[in-house]
Amino acid sequence: MTPREIAVVALVAGGVFFAVVAAVGLIRLPDVYARAHSASKSETLGAVLTLGAVAASYGVGFNALKVLLLLLFMFLTNPTAAHAITRAAHELGIEPWTGDEGDEP
Amino acid sequence: MSDSERRVERGGPYVGSPIIMATVRVVMPFVFTFGLFVMFHGADSSGGGFQGGVIVGTVVLMLGIAFGIDTTREWIGPRLPVALVGTGVLAFLFTGIGSVLLGAGFLEYAVYGELGIPHASKYGIEFVELAIGVIVAGIVTGLFFAIAAGANGGESA
Amino acid sequence: MIQQVLLGAATAFILVSLVGVYRAIVGPTTPDRVIAINFIGSNVVIVIALIAAAIGEPGALDIALVYALLNFLLSISISKFQVERGGVL
Amino acid sequence: MVAVTESRLLVPVDESASLRNTVAYAVEEALDRAAESGSPAAVHFVYPLAERISFRSSSPRADAARTLLDRVASWAEEDAEGAAVTIETALVATHEYLSTPNDYADVLVRYANEHELGLAVFDPRYDPIGSTPLLPSLEAEVRRAGLAVEEAPRNVESPSQPLVRRGTITQFFALFAAAFAFYLLLAGSVAPFELATGAISAGIVAVALWRVSLTSPVAPRDAIKRLARFGLYVPFLLWEIVKANVEIAYIVLHPDLPIDPEMVEFDAAVWSALPVTTLANSITLTPGTLTVDVDRQHLIIHTLTGSAREELFAGTLERAVRFVFYGRAAARLPSPFERREEDDT
Numbered sequence A: 001m002t003p004r005e006i007a008v009v010a011l012v013a014g015g016v017f018f019a020v021v022a023a024v025g026l027i028r029l030p031d032v033y034a035r036a037h038s039a040s041k042s043e044t045l046g047a048v049l050t051l052g053a054v055a056a057s058y059g060v061g062f063n064a065l066k067v068l069l070l071l072l073f074m075f076l077t078n079p080t081a082a083h084a085i086t087r088a089a090h091e092l093g094i095e096p097w098t099g100d101e102g103d104e105p
Numbered sequence B: 001m002s003d004s005e006r007r008v009e010r011g012g013p014y015v016g017s018p019i020i021m022a023t024v025r026v027v028m029p030f031v032f033t034f035g036l037f038v039m040f041h042g043a044d045s046s047g048g049g050f051q052g053g054v055i056v057g058t059v060v061l062m063l064g065i066a067f068g069i070d071t072t073r074e075w076i077g078p079r080l081p082v083a084l085v086g087t088g089v090l091a092f093l094f095t096g097i098g099s100v101l102l103g104a105g106f107l108e109y110a111v112y113g114e115l116g117i118p119h120a121s122k123y124g125i126e127f128v129e130l131a132i133g134v135i136v137a138g139i140v141t142g143l144f145f146a147i148a149a150g151a152n153g154g155e156s157a
Numbered sequence C: 001m002i003q004q005v006l007l008g009a010a011t012a013f014i015l016v017s018l019v020g021v022y023r024a025i026v027g028p029t030t031p032d033r034v035i036a037i038n039f040i041g042s043n044v045v046i047v048i049a050l051i052a053a054a055i056g057e058p059g060a061l062d063i064a065l066v067y068a069l070l071n072f073l074l075s076i077s078i079s080k081f082q083v084e085r086g087g088v089l
Numbered sequence D: 001m002v003a004v005t006e007s008r009l010l011v012p013v014d015e016s017a018s019l020r021n022t023v024a025y026a027v028e029e030a031l032d033r034a035a036e037s038g039s040p041a042a043v044h045f046v047y048p049l050a051e052r053i054s055f056r057s058s059s060p061r062a063d064a065a066r067t068l069l070d071r072v073a074s075w076a077e078e079d080a081e082g083a084a085v086t087i088e089t090a091l092v093a094t095h096e097y098l099s100t101p102n103d104y105a106d107v108l109v110r111y112a113n114e115h116e117l118g119l120a121v122f123d124p125r126y127d128p129i130g131s132t133p134l135l136p137s138l139e140a141e142v143r144r145a146g147l148a149v150e151e152a153p154r155n156v157e158s159p160s161q162p163l164v165r166r167g168t169i170t171q172f173f174a175l176f177a178a179a180f181a182f183y184l185l186l187a188g189s190v191a192p193f194e195l196a197t198g199a200i201s202a203g204i205v206a207v208a209l210w211r212v213s214l215t216s217p218v219a220p221r222d223a224i225k226r227l228a229r230f231g232l233y234v235p236f237l238l239w240e241i242v243k244a245n246v247e248i249a250y251i252v253l254h255p256d257l258p259i260d261p262e263m264v265e266f267d268a269a270v271w272s273a274l275p276v277t278t279l280a281n282s283i284t285l286t287p288g289t290l291t292v293d294v295d296r297q298h299l300i301i302h303t304l305t306g307s308a309r310e311e312l313f314a315g316t317l318e319r320a321v322r323f324v325f326y327g328r329a330a331a332r333l334p335s336p337f338e339r340r341e342e343d344d345t
Helices: A003-028 A032-058 A062-091 B002-010 B018-040 B049-067 B069-076 B079-101 B109-115 B120-151 C002-026 C030-054 C060-083 D019-037 D060-080 D101-114 D138-144 D169-187 D192-209 D220-253 D273-285 D306-314 D316-326 D336-344
Strands: D008-012 D041-048 D085-092 D119-122 D148-151 D262-267 D289-295 D298-303
Touching: A003 A032, A003 C002, A003 C030, A003 D220, A032 A062, A032 C002, A032 C030, A032 D220, A032 D273, A032 D289, A032 D298, A062 B018, A062 C030, A062 C060, A062 D169, A062 D273, A062 D289, B018 B049, B018 B120, B018 C060, B018 D169, B018 D192, B018 D273, B018 D289, B049 B069, B049 B120, B049 C060, B069 B120, B079 B109, B079 B120, B109 B120, C002 C030, C030 C060, D008 D019, D008 D101, D019 D041, D019 D060, D019 D085, D019 D119, D041 D060, D041 D101, D060 D085, D085 D101, D101 D138, D119 D138, D138 D148, D169 D192, D169 D220, D220 D273, D220 D316, D262 D306, D273 D289, D273 D298, D273 D316, D289 D306, D298 D306, D306 D316
Parallel strands: D008 D041, D008 D119, D041 D085, D119 D148
Antiparallel strands: D262 D298, D289 D298
């Protein structure tokens, strides 16, 4: 394996791992706000690593730069989207789960 | 929590989130450029007039959602979407009928080569794609405002 | 080799997206569903980028970019629509 | 127009996003007009209820309408702040069938005549019939029936910041340059065709958005300094994000799910829209914190764990954002935790 292949495999493995973490969080966490945590963060790092792998597979060049642009765009918009959704939830009066209602998820 | 209670009690207007506004401000010019890029590269890559037009229309949608539809409508003005669609259709017809006048079929760009335009076919396609893009952008914008206006009392954009 | 890895990752992301579908169906609240859809959307962007690299079609990266844009637009517009239940928008 | 200073107002009400505003506007208007003319102020809130059959004295819709009217009355009392204004609410037309704007206008005008009201104030979103483009509008019908009509100002969607601002020529060129560079980046070449279309595109973008996209005048030297500092900020942020994710991964995969969520609020020491957004989005991206709402620089943040809260109040991120936007000196302001201590003592 060339160093580049190793880098791609490692990055992809990391990306898939964090995507799985995000998915598990999406199932296990108890309320909208907590799920948004998992979706906005693990998801973004998953995207960073995987798109990093894509960029690495292209090598240095314009395509890699384009992937980085895509990454930058997701970086800007993902947290804003998460904010928009939780803000709507807050505005709709959805109470955050605080753990004292008793029912464990 | 106190803030949300205050807002509900006050029943005050929904104020757009500054975070969404700032993000839209930053992202908007790049999305616009991207839309135009897609429009200009209809001939030789994925994309084209329709896609590019929709992306440009998206800019207006983003503005409308972040800053309020009425504000955006005031900024755009009622004439712009109509003017865009009109210009696009005219440009399209002009290119199409122009080739007929030069003795070829409708939209047969190659004939413009006789006028000394290099790569007549390619530029012809680009130009028509651009016209289509302008039409689509105008229609997306117009439809967005028309649908929004329909909900609050029938004043059209 | 790299191609298989990339396609394998794309498959993994698609499978992970199914979890998002589960959350989108179960809810229970609308914001939950929007988060799930946003999650699926991000995964779709990544899958498109992976496939673009795997099959050597860099033009597909533009499509991924459009998808990312639509994903953002969808999240903010549904959020706004929910809060302003009075009108359509 | 009978008298310009008519101080007895009729306000038709219905569930609407802008109702709260309209109530405030109507009360204020009545008081102003009363002060001018010397006649007593009165505001009647009327809910025309269209139900063909209502033998029963209560139906779900009538109950909902009464609840709404009660709410409106309490809002109006609140707005009047003890000033002399008569506030009344009424549920009318419970035995009539209303279908056209004309019917509604009839009911409203009849009510106005009975109670000697001279001006109808409409909510901009008031639309009990739904869009009926073929019929004259309700406002027009009421006006025709001899009642003065006014529409409450539409400020329901007014953003907290104006959309269009004053632009300067540097802003125009900054935007042009950014769009042009981005275009060439997308194209991946500097062929004459790309240069030409890129210039056209950048020109269109700059003309369309130069007063919208950049909120403050661009000083080239500052902008470059900021970009350079931003370049330093990105690796720092990435490192924070990695830490965040390892922590979240641990929590999410832990069998007991050791979370302790809580909403916290604090005032950030950054001052304009872009820094606040950078901070808010950075907060969203890092350990167990998620920005839920922002009002100027007052942030409401959902935190997932106790350690995330401590990290947040230690103010590392906030300091970094200040460093990016205002330079090294500003980074040394006290952290939110220290500021809170000062407030307490």
